[in-house]
Amino acid sequence: MLWTKKDLLGLEYLTPEEIGLILETAESFKEVSTREIKKVPALRGKTAVNLFYEPSTRTRVSFELAAKRLSADVINIATETSSVRKGETLIDTGKNIQALKADIIIMRHNCSGAANMLAAALDISVVNAGDGWHEHPTQALLDIFTLKEKLGRIKGLNVAIVGDIAHSRVARSNIWGLTKLGANVTVCAPEMLLPAEIEKTGVKTSSNIDEVLKNTDAVNVLRMQFERDEGTAFPEQLDYYKKFGITEERLARVKKDIIIMHPGPINRGIEISSGVADGKNSVILDQVTNGIAVRMAVLFLVAQAREARI
Amino acid sequence: MSILIKGGRVVDPANKIDAVLDILIEDNKIAKIARDIKMQADDLIDAAGKIVGPGIVDMHVHLRQPGREDKETVSTATAAAAKGGVTTVLAMPNTNPAMDCAENIKLLKGIISKDAKINVLVCGTITKGRQGKELSPAAILKKNGAYALSDDGCSVDNEELMLEAFKKARQAGILIICHCEDKKISGKGVINLGFNSTRLGLRGISNESEYKRVARDIALAEKSGAAVHIAHVSCRQSVEIIAKAKKKGMKLTCETAPHYFSLTEDALLGYDTNMKMNPPLRSPEDLLAIKQGLRDGTIDAIASDHAPHTDNEKDIEFERAEFGVVGLETELAVSVTELVDSELIDWTKLFEKLSFNPSRILGVDRGSLSPGAPADVVIISGGKNWLVKENELVSKSKNSAFLGRSLRGTVDYTICNGKIVHAK
Numbered sequence: 001m002l003w004t005k006k007d008l009l010g011l012e013y014l015t016p017e018e019i020g021l022i023l024e025t026a027e028s029f030k031e032v033s034t035r036e037i038k039k040v041p042a043l044r045g046k047t048a049v050n051l052f053y054e055p056s057t058r059t060r061v062s063f064e065l066a067a068k069r070l071s072a073d074v075i076n077i078a079t080e081t082s083s084v085r086k087g088e089t090l091i092d093t094g095k096n097i098q099a100l101k102a103d104i105i106i107m108r109h110n111c112s113g114a115a116n117m118l119a120a121a122l123d124i125s126v127v128n129a130g131d132g133w134h135e136h137p138t139q140a141l142l143d144i145f146t147l148k149e150k151l152g153r154i155k156g157l158n159v160a161i162v163g164d165i166a167h168s169r170v171a172r173s174n175i176w177g178l179t180k181l182g183a184n185v186t187v188c189a190p191e192m193l194l195p196a197e198i199e200k201t202g203v204k205t206s207s208n209i210d211e212v213l214k215n216t217d218a219v220n221v222l223r224m225q226f227e228r229d230e231g232t233a234f235p236e237q238l239d240y241y242k243k244f245g246i247t248e249e250r251l252a253r254v255k256k257d258i259i260i261m262h263p264g265p266i267n268r269g270i271e272i273s274s275g276v277a278d279g280k281n282s283v284i285l286d287q288v289t290n291g292i293a294v295r296m297a298v299l300f301l302v303a304q305a306r307e308a309r310i
Numbered sequence: 311m312s313i314l315i316k317g318g319r320v321v322d323p324a325n326k327i328d329a330v331l332d333i334l335i336e337d338n339k340i341a342k343i344a345r346d347i348k349m350q351a352d353d354l355i356d357a358a359g360k361i362v363g364p365g366i367v368d369m370h371v372h373l374r375q376p377g378r379e380d381k382e383t384v385s386t387a388t389a390a391a392a393k394g395g396v397t398t399v400l401a402m403p404n405t406n407p408a409m410d411c412a413e414n415i416k417l418l419k420g421i422i423s424k425d426a427k428i429n430v431l432v433c434g435t436i437t438k439g440r441q442g443k444e445l446s447p448a449a450i451l452k453k454n455g456a457y458a459l460s461d462d463g464c465s466v467d468n469e470e471l472m473l474e475a476f477k478k479a480r481q482a483g484i485l486i487i488c489h490c491e492d493k494k495i496s497g498k499g500v501i502n503l504g505f506n507s508t509r510l511g512l513r514g515i516s517n518e519s520e521y522k523r524v525a526r527d528i529a530l531a532e533k534s535g536a537a538v539h540i541a542h543v544s545c546r547q548s549v550e551i552i553a554k555a556k557k558k559g560m561k562l563t564c565e566t567a568p569h570y571f572s573l574t575e576d577a578l579l580g581y582d583t584n585m586k587m588n589p590p591l592r593s594p595e596d597l598l599a600i601k602q603g604l605r606d607g608t609i610d611a612i613a614s615d616h617a618p619h620t621d622n623e624k625d626i627e628f629e630r631a632e633f634g635v636v637g638l639e640t641e642l643a644v645s646v647t648e649l650v651d652s653e654l655i656d657w658t659k660l661f662e663k664l665s666f667n668p669s670r671i672l673g674v675d676r677g678s679l680s681p682g683a684p685a686d687v688v689i690i691s692g693g694k695n696w697l698v699k700e701n702e703l704v705s706k707s708k709n710s711a712f713l714g715r716s717l718r719g720t721v722d723y724t725i726c727n728g729k730i731v732h733a734k
Contacts, residue, residue: 012509111627112511113581121581132629133511169511185320196514197505 004302007126011134012177019177023145025074025288025297030100033071039144049097050076052108058264058288059129063106066295068230075102084170090114091121098124103303107131112169124275125302134152139263140173142294144181146287147218150259154183161203162188162211162244163222163271166195169264170263174220177199188212188244209244211254212272221246221272232309240270247306251281311352311728312336318357318689321657322364322603324664324678328658329477333362338728342681353661353730355723363661364677365397365686365726366642367429367668369487370462370541370565370613372634373430374397375421376414382618384418385575387423387638390616390705390732394639395721397686398429398669398676399616402462403440404622410435410446412454419455428524428726429686431672436486439665440604442466445475455673460487462541465523467493469530476534482534485671488527488537490548494637495519500629502590507647510578512629515590521547528555537561542615544570544589548597553608563671568637568644569711571600583624583631583708587617599695605654611671612663614641620708638704641642644712645694646719656726657692665686689723695718 001017032040048067050060060076067074077097088096090109097105104109104125107115113130130136144191148154165171165187175198178185186205187194191200194205206212213219224240253260260272260281268274277284313335320331320343332347340682368391374382374505375629401418403409409418415432422430433637434451438444440461453617464696465488496519501507503514527542528551530712531538543549543566552564566592569587574594577585603609617634624631645664647654656661661677669677698712724732 089622091625109627111629113628116581130376131511165697172509172511183325196503198508200505231498 001177003305003306007303008137008285008302008304009115009126009128010121010297011140011173011180012135014180015032015297016180018101018282019141019144019180022141022294022297022301023148026141026145026293027300029296032255032296033289035062038069039071043067045068046072046104046303047102048072048073048074048104048106048299050106051079051097052077052092053079054108054110054130056108056130059108063129066262067299069292070296070299072299079231089186090118093123094118099123103306104299107276113176113252114172127298127302130169132169133172133308134169135173136169136299138291138295139170139171140177141298142235142287142291143174143220143261143263143295144177144259145261146283147201149290150284151217154178157217158215159183159184159218159220160186160188160216161220161222162209162246164193164225165189166248167225168222168278171222172202175203186212187192190240190244207270210250212229213258214252216254216258218261219246220261220263222263223265225265225270236301245273246276248275248279251276264288313353313355313725313728314349314351314354315348315357315362315689316324317363317590318360318363321661322679323540323658323662324364325680327679328371333679333687335687335725336727337576338685340681340683340685343679346429347446349593355689360722361657361690361692363657363688363690364665364679365678365688365724366395367398367666367672367674368396368614368638368641369400369611369668369672370567371399371401371616371638372404372618373616375498377538381620383425384421384430384564385427386704387616387618388425388427388430389508390636390638390703392427392724392726393704393721395642395688395690395724396428397688397724397730398431398674400431400457400672401432403433403435403475404463408435408440409433409451409456410438410440412450415451415454415456418461420663427731429676431674433458433487434459435459436461436466437471440464442468442471445471445478448478448484451480456484457674458485458487458539460489460541462487462489465489465491465493469526469598469689469722472529473534475690476531476536480534481538483495484728487536487541490527492519492523495522497540500586500590501578502592504593506574506575506578507692510581515588515591517545517547517596519594520545520589521551524548525551525633528552528560538604540564542567542570542589543600543603543609545596546593547604549599549608553603556608563667564612565613565668566600566604567611567613567615569635571597571604572648575710582709583626583628584635584713586633587615587635590642601649601654603637604649610663610667612641612645614638618705618707623631624709632733635703635709636703636707639705640698640710640712640717641729642688642721643688643696643719647717651718652696666671685728686724687723688721689724691720693718694720
């Protein structure tokens with residue numbers, strides 16, 4: 001199949017086949033990072049711009065390395081030091097980057113829908129690197145890629161997503177991606193951290209982590225996002241670690257080979273114990289490695305689609 | 311100056327008329343309605359095949375002047391109104407300065423007498439500066455020409471103060487219009503709370519934040535014996551609460567806006583900021599309840615809640631964009647398309663909601679075609695479609711929720727006080 005979309009905005013907007021194509025493409029790119037010379041010329045002569053309105057090291061570096069390993073030129077715009085500070089609108093900033101003849105904007109933004117808005121206003125590609133509570137598609141793609149790598153399939157897997165679902169773009173993207181590929185997804189959180197009518201996405205909900213873990217192949221542990229919303233209760237108030245924390249004691253009672261994922265950065269002792277994070281079930285660092293391959297695939301595909309259009 | 315309107319289908323709920331008749335306008339007033347009037351008039355309008363009704367009385371309009379002339383002015387809003395068949399508007403008082411004292415009302419009236427192309431009625435505030443802390447002088451506002459009081463955009467949270475406001479309004483003989491929203495519940499919400507707010511990752515506004523305040527305000531009005539009008543009803547539970555209270559025989563009326571019976575929250579799925587308003591577009595179930603309320607009479611009036619905003623305030627990130635949409639130029643056509651065309655209500659009922667009832671609620675001598683009444687008339691091609699285009703909107707702001715939509719019903723003539731203020 002052919003990839004035809006100039007942008008990657010969210011997994012809600014993709015077909016299972018499109019998700020499959022990204023994963024396949026990522027598989028072939030994964031090997032590049034193991035070479036002595038970690039570079040292929042796929043995007044030589046192309047320019048990617050990292051436009052980050054929210055602090056991020058992990059995702060920005062991962063995208064930067066992905067673009068560089070494809071031989072693209074990469075510019076990083078930190079909004080604290082750019083004209084954004086002088087009150088420039090997002091669309092104006094985007095149009096200026098387009099006028100500089102960049103090919104791809106990789107954007108992180110604290111407002112949900114910002115990537116959709118920018119993509120609609122521009123001809124060049126927009127890759128969503130996380131927008132508000134909405135989506136973080138490459139994170140979910142790398143989570144799914146890692147799961148598939150470890151367990152050989154997605155269809156029929158029982159996957160739990162635990163934590164602050166309400167404020168999590170990682171959760172939303174994972175829910176769309178996993179359900180489209182046929183996994184059985186359960187979201188597990190205190191009642192107040194479950195968003196309205198989330199079960200309409202096709203997931204089950206639960207507030208009992210021990211019940212959920214009994215029948216789960218993999219757990220995606222989310223970071224508490226309490227800085228995103230002043231109104232949210234702090235984990236201490238919810239007695240979160242005791243009730244939902246992923247600990248050795250909890251895991252000792254369930255399937256031995258359960259897979260533990262986390263999008264990072266980890267809050268040790270808040271949502272996950274150090275022992276689990278560093279333990280044999282954890283694939284957290286594999287996720288980081290796979291992130292580069294997945295992002296290479298995404299950048300390659302959107303650039304190709306745009307080229308086909310021109 | 312005389313105008314003879316020949317052969318139109320005259321619909322006038324005030325006089326229970328729905329028949330092919332001629333209308334003669336003389337000296338700014340309706341002079342005569344009869345079959346086949348033979349007279350030489352200064353202007354002759356052939357209305358054969360058209361609907362002729364009382365001009366629209368829109369009791370919820372933000373003119374933005376004084377203070378935000380970059381969004382809209384009395385001049386541009388009333389031009390937009392004329393184009394939409396609207397001959398009278400009630401100007402909401404959330405201007406800068408707010409309409410909370412005699413001086414400010416005088417200032418606005420000065421602008422109106424200079425610039426307005428149609429009738430503009432002034433609404434005063436319930437509290438000073440719409441701060442919800444201290445009551446505005448109801449009797450003085452009324453004496454200076456306010457037709458109603460509202461803190462639109464805000465609800466008065468303090469229950470005792472609101473009860474006091476109703477009591478003072480009752481003494482002064484002035485209507486209170488309530489914007490019903492408990493901001494402790496709606497918080498920083500930007501769209502309807504539900505599956506769509508979850509999908510879009512946006513904060514939700516629950517039905518509860520509206521209907522609980524509807525119930526409170528009705529209870530306070532009842533306690534005080536004052537008349538109350540509920541603005542922009544958007545959800546099922548509000549309709550139910552109002553229907554129940556009306557059965558008790560209270561002086562209670564309400565309005566809804568065209569977007570609440572034509573659009574649902576699904577219009578938000580592309581983050582279109584022209585679909586962002588407060589209260590928000592609700593679920594299909596709520597839309598059905600609004601339509602049902604219009605049909606059974608629970609909802610008395612349709613008003614646009616015309617809320618102009620500049621491109622700078624709308625072409626930005628969704629959660630940072632302003633709430634509100636323009637509506638003066640589309641309210642009639644949306645109503646024809648969604649209510650009359652679908653046979654939910656007939657033309658008589660439509661003019662009740664758009665003209666007759668709002669006039670009665672505000673206590674003005676408009677909204678009828680009675681001989682001797684001011685000649686406010688709209689002439690419509692009820693079966694003609696038109697496309698809503700941004701560059702054809704007369705309003706200074708273009709934030710319409712209906713851009714690109716095909717609507718039924720064109721306004722061919724608008725006559726206000728016996729003068730043709732719009733001709734297609």
